[in-house]
Amino acid sequence: MSKSCDFCKIEGGYGKLIRETPFWMIFLAPSQRYLGTCVVALKRQCKNLSDLDDEEWKDFIDTLRKLEYSLKEAFNPTLFNWSCFKNKTFRDGEHNPEIHWHFHPRYQDKVKFIGLEFEDPDFGYVPQPINVEVPDEVMMEIKEAILKNL
């Protein structure tokens, strides 16, 4: 059996689970280089977006709308980046791509949250896969702030 994906819950999890919908799981991503970064992962194995069925799309669109609204209320980012890449599974010889969306809120200006200052060092450019972790209690506060309007 192949190793499970970072985003798959079968053997552990990924970041902090914020909410489950009928077809998707919303995680607060381990890296908070961009405050409020989440991953929206499909609950089943699926290689391509064209293989999603209509119900899965409908649920994703609903989730996307709620997430953008909730993040706007929580941290007022300047804009949102969405991407569905599925590249990582090919690095180690495993070929088991899964559908997960990376949701990166982006910030033109510094933003303060619970006394901490967050910057977006790459604003105006594609999000960088550089890991920036914050203490667990800060993760919990970010999760709560997102949940407030989700």
Next chain:
Amino acid sequence: MSKSCDFCKIEGGYGKLIRETPFWMIFLAPSQRYLGTCVVALKRQCKNLSDLDDEEWKDFIDTLRKLEYSLKEAFNPTLFNWSCFKNKTFRDGEHNPEIHWHFHPRYQDKVKFIGLEFEDPDFGYVPQPINVEVPDEVMMEIKEAILKNL
């Protein structure tokens, strides 16, 4: 009046227009670093994906399914990357984001097309915004190959 986006048709265009749908335009991207790279651009100004209405989403999903099928038939890529970023408009002081999707087919192995060999130098990693242009007659051949099953 602000400058128009690269993807907007108001003042020119972007790459080679392959097809129009009711709400979207499919362009063959000027950079073919990843053979078959396209941009799917919304026909109206819209800042966030959460502002798309249901008809626009439905048309996008239909376009995505057709594009993935058509590319698979034409070049048999290993997988597909999709992203909606809207970052570039913020680089020059203009703040006029538009919805366009970057569609990057990705290739584990070299692929031959009309006697030319294409590689994916970044396979397994996020697509790089590095410009690789091909001669106009090759662009026309790629466009025709995509249109065959679109």
